[in-house]
Amino acid sequence: MTPTVASASPTPAVALDPHALHWPGHMADDVGATYGQEPMAFLNATPTELLLSGNRGTFRLPRTAVVKIRRGGMYPWFFGSVRLHHSVPGFPVDLQFKPLGTTPRTVLDALKRLGYPAR
Numbered sequence: 001m002t003p004t005v006a007s008a009s010p011t012p013a014v015a016l017d018p019h020a021l022h023w024p025g026h027m028a029d030d031v032g033a034t035y036g037q038e039p040m041a042f043l044n045a046t047p048t049e050l051l052l053s054g055n056r057g058t059f060r061l062p063r064t065a066v067v068k069i070r071r072g073g074m075y076p077w078f079f080g081s082v083r084l085h086h087s088v089p090g091f092p093v094d095l096q097f098k099p100l101g102t103t104p105r106t107v108l109d110a111l112k113r114l115g116y117p118a119r
Contacts, residue, residue: 021045021110025099027054028081029092043082043097043107047114050084052097059095061086069111069118071104072096082107 024039034040034054041054050061065088072081073096081098099107111118 019046020051021114023097023099023102023107025097026077026081027052027056027098028077028094028096029056030094031092032056033077033096039100041097043099045111045114045116050111050116052084052095059088059091061088061091061095063116066116069108069116071108072098080104082111 021044023043025041025043026034026036026039027041027043028034034056041052041056044051044053048063050063050066052059052061061084065086067085067087069085070083071079072083073079077096077098081096082104084095084097086095097107098104108118
C-alpha cells in the first residue's frame with residue numbers, strides 16, 4: 001500500500017476497517033494543531049497500518065514505516081499526546097495525536113499489543 005496524504009474531516013471520509021482500534025481526539029503536525037472539546041481528528045490502528053486523519057490532513061502510515069511510537073513532547077499538549085515517528089517521505093516529520101476520553105498511555109499500550117514499536 002502506498003502512503004497517501006489528502007484533506008479530511010474528523011468524521012471518516014476514508015474507508016475504515018470495522019475491526020480497527022479507533023480513538024477520537026486532536027492532531028498536530030510540523031505546522032499546527034487542532035484544539036477544542038470536540039474531536040477534530042481520529043487515529044485508527046490495525047495490524048498493518050495507522051491512519052491519522054483530521055483537518056490537518058490524512059496520513060496513512062504502513063506498519064513497516066512506523067519507526068517508533070512514544071509519548072508526545074511538550075508542544076503543543078504538554079506531554080499529553082502520542083508521537084508517531086515514521087519514515088514516510090513527504091509526510092510531516094512531527095505527527096502527534098492527543099486522544100480525548102482516554103490517556104496517551106492507554107493508546108500506547110494498545111498499539112504495543114498490535115505489534116507496533118510503542119513504549
